[in-house]
Amino acid sequence: MFNDFNLTDAEILFLIQKFEPLITKESKIKYRFDEDLNQEIKLHIFKVLTKNRKKFKNFSENSDKR
Secondary structure, three states, X not given: OOOOOOOOHHHHHHHHHHOHHHHHHOOEXXXXXXXXXXXXXXXXXXXXXXXXXXXXXXXXXXXXXX
């Protein structure tokens, strides 16, 4: 679904918000909502969608070399 993984933080947060009902549904253990599981699912989604980002050096470090 998301093969390029070039999403901004805002786009990832939008996706998490869009899928909030599904995340909440899957965050239940023995029919009770588990806040820790909910946070773990969201964190995993965020990590997976941001893991292939290019690392940029600090802007001030790059401007000194010019």
